Amino acid sequence: MSARMTPPNQAQGMAHFCADADDGLKHLQAHVATTAFDSDNGEDAPKCHANTRQAVLDDIMNWIIVQTAVRIQWILWLNGAAGAGKSAIGRSIVALCLAQNIPIARFFFFRTDSTRNNLKPVVATLVHQLMESIPELRSIIVPRIQADSLIFTKSLETQFQMLIFGPLLQLQSESSTPQKTVVLLIDGIDECDKHDEQAKIIRIITDFVKKHAFPMIAFFGSRAENQLCTEFRSRELADILLQLALDTDYRADEDIRRFLNDSFERIKITHPFGDELRRKNWPAQADVDEIMIKASGQFIYASVILKFISTANQDPAHLLEIHGECSCSQYARPVSHREMKITGWCVVL
Known part of the structure; x- marks a missing residue:
């Protein structure tokens, strides 16, 4: 009698595999929220108008290009009232980083878009962009997805560790040249639908940058809602946070x-x-x-x-x-x- 293969989504308590690299990439792409980083939705903020917001853009870019050896602030929180221009600033920073070949992966939350108002697609979306910015990561990340086709059903912390933090550290250890600063940009985190999920992604990224000597920094943009003020002003972030307040630090x-x-x-x-x-x-x-x-x-x-x-x-x-x-x-x-x-x-x- 021929052996009967159990489909990966039906097997219980077993290892799950993608057949080849193409399957691994397709599996990743199936979990990517493309509108979270490349949207033509008219509701999304455009980049900043020419010759505007120069002071805050300069401050953010100066923070990004700080040399790792002398960096003190690893997390940036840009906050301001709704409509103040946070997302437009974020999109302008993305354009500036891409123009300067600075690896950047971004996720723009959007409250009324079910494909990007929760944490489920965050890691896959960031991973897709990181592999575009740093092609050497592909040979590290894709086999990990092939080896576990259920990776995107696992905890957010596990996904970050297996598909972002682990591969970046491995690439650093295998490279003879210094790793460029990697930027994670998480905009509109207040539009993630659960407060505990907002806190979770902040804590996961904060924990990594505090424990590892790797040139990865994170830029968060949001309104200064109470739960986020509590999180960003916590003791864990006190010594590594740069806070920029659009409402008070910059006149628009x-x-x-x-x-x-x-x-x-x-x-x-x-x-x-x-x-x-x-x-x-x-x-x-x-x-x-x-x-x-x-x-x-x-x-x-x-x-x-x-x-x-x-x-x-x-x-x-x-x-x-x-x-x-x-x-x-x-x-x-x-x-x-x-x-x-x-x-x-x-x-x-």
């Missing part, structure tokens, strides 16, 4: 004004009503000042207003007038991108 007003002025100029050049807008010397400075007041330092407000005003089949000057009729009392608190909705003619927060 001039950057928002530059963004508005550049955007209005673009509208006057590209919009069907452009000739008329240029003849009117539109917009008036008072209109720009009013948007600045209502934005209250939140890039997201200015961005949504510009998107509203630039509607192709409407007169931008008229839409800007309608916006001016909205009561400033509506703009009392910062909000998230998902909360901002254009209702009728007013942006209601």
